[in-house]
Amino acid sequence: MSVFDKAITQVLPAVPRPLVRRLAAPYIAGPKLDDAVRVVRRLNDEGKTATIDVLGEEVGSADEAGEIAAAYRSVLARIDDEGLDANVSVKLTGLGLELDEGLARANLEDVVDRANKLGNFVRIDMEDSSTTDAALRIYAELRASGRSNLGVVLQAHLRRTLSDVPGLDNVRLCKGIYVEPLSVAFHDPDEIRGSFLATLDALLDQGSYVGIATHDELLIGEALRRIAARGLTPEHVEFQMLLGVRAHRGDELVRAGHRLRVYVPFGTHWYEYSIRRLQENPKIAGYVAADTLRRFKIPI
Ligand SMILES: Cc1cc2nc3c(=O)[nH]c(=O)nc-3n(C[C@H](O)[C@H](O)[C@H](O)COP(=O)(O)OP(=O)(O)OC[C@H]3O[C@@H](n4cnc5c(N)ncnc54)[C@H](O)[C@@H]3O)c2cc1C
Numbered sequence: 001m002s003v004f005d006k007a008i009t010q011v012l013p014a015v016p017r018p019l020v021r022r023l024a025a026p027y028i029a030g031p032k033l034d035d036a037v038r039v040v041r042r043l044n045d046e047g048k049t050a051t052i053d054v055l056g057e058e059v060g061s062a063d064e065a066g067e068i069a070a071a072y073r074s075v076l077a078r079i080d081d082e083g084l085d086a087n088v089s090v091k092l093t094g095l096g097l098e099l100d101e102g103l104a105r106a107n108l109e110d111v112v113d114r115a116n117k118l119g120n121f122v123r124i125d126m127e128d129s130s131t132t133d134a135a136l137r138i139y140a141e142l143r144a145s146g147r148s149n150l151g152v153v154l155q156a157h158l159r160r161t162l163s164d165v166p167g168l169d170n171v172r173l174c175k176g177i178y179v180e181p182l183s184v185a186f187h188d189p190d191e192i193r194g195s196f197l198a199t200l201d202a203l204l205d206q207g208s209y210v211g212i213a214t215h216d217e218l219l220i221g222e223a224l225r226r227i228a229a230r231g232l233t234p235e236h237v238e239f240q241m242l243l244g245v246r247a248h249r250g251d252e253l254v255r256a257g258h259r260l261r262v263y264v265p266f267g268t269h270w271y272e273y274s275i276r277r278l279q280e281n282p283k284i285a286g287y288v289a290a291d292t293l294r295r296f297k298i299p300i
Contacts, residue, residue: 012284020271020275020278023278023281024273024275024278026243026244027243027244027245027265028055028244028265028266028270028273028274029243029264029266031267031270032266033071033074033075035266036052036075036266037078037082039264039266040079040085040264041082043264044084044085044086046251047254048260049085049086049261049262050084050086050262050264051089052089052265053090053263053264053265053266054265055265055269056068056071056091056094057093057269057272058094058098059095059098062100065094065096065103066096066107068094068107069107071267072122073110076088076111077114079118080118080120087121088115088120088121088123089123089124090108090111090123091124091127092108092124093127097131097134101138104134104138105142108122108142109142112142112147112149112150115149121149121150122149123152124151126152126174127178128179129180129184129185132164135153136152139152143169150170151170152168152172153172153173153174153213155174155175155176156173156176156186156192156193157176157180157192157195158180159184159186159195162199165206168208169209171209171210171211172240173196173199173203173211173213174214175192175216176192177276197219197222200222200223201226204226204230204232209235210236211240211261212237212238213240215245220249220253223237223239227258234259237259238259238261239260239261241260241262241263242262243262243265244277250262
């Protein structure tokens with residue numbers, strides 16, 4: 001990213017909400033579960049699988065957290081009714097982690113048990129580093145209680161990540177999007193890539209199922225080399241991408257015989273997720289500038 005792009009991402013919170021919503025529209029299925037179902041069906045038709053995310057984080061009350069858990073139960077039922085090839089991703093803050101870890105765990109158990117009854121799977125998204133210990137603890141507790149239809153996420157940018165690998169059976173590996181201090185996270189892009197690959201190797205060495213979640217061509221290439229060298233199949237690994245990002249690259253991976261899962265968020269709480277996606281879009285500065293010129297009716 002250029003210095004200009006970086007400056008734009010820092011002022012994103014000041015960008016008017018209607019513009020954020022418009023720019024982020026490709027990343028979100030829509031406000032309703034019907035929207036997610038429509039998008040997942042299209043992805044399935046393209047040979048891709050999906051993970052559905054109900055947008056909503058940092059809830060203010062146990063009731064709100066319970067509503068998110070209920071929304072996930074509805075998503076799981078709908079996946080089953082429609083015969084979709086999709087699982088779900090949950091955020092522990094959405095299930096009440098900031099209010100009470102026990103509440104979040106109970107809500108998660110509820111969702112995981114419903115998924116289990118329907119032969120489905122739940123992944124705990126990883127949020128900022130203040131939640132990493134709790135997420136790994138809850139994952140370990142639920143797995144130890146016999147719930148094997150549960151996975152977690154590791155973020156390569158965190159310095160601790162390689163040491164978190166032992167014992168994790170089912171992991172999505174990503175770079176990590178939350179802004180973290182240098183004391184806990186690598187900031188240098190090459191160090192983050194190095195950590196991603198070291199973590200990927202460690203996970204594959206211990207036989208974990210890995211969701212390789214990146215759009216970074218260098219990392220995709222390195223992952224493909226490892227898949228070929230180790231003779232891995234979709235039983236061992238899958239690629240994962242975000243809705244609205246590098247879909248053509250996803251098509252190529254599918255054509256080459258790899259399993260590709262697309263992250264499909266839906267819901268009315270779109271703002272925080274949208275800001276995170278816009279921060280990563282290398283073309284964001286141009287889009288914001290063009291829109292600003294349009295609003296001031298300056299020809300472009
Ligand atoms: C399926 C999935 C689940 C994820 N879950 C989590 C999670 O639980 N916790 C977490 O912290 N992070 C999560 N992430 C986000 C992840 O940590 C990265 O922030 C994100 O994927 C961007 O990193 P990258 O590896 O794609 O590399 P980048 O270097 O950021 O991107 C590589 C290239 O991809 C394209 N690109 C990337 N993002 C965009 C965008 N928004 N718009 C347009 N083009 C783009 C650009 O061409 C860019 O050059 C997830 C990512 C994926 C794919």
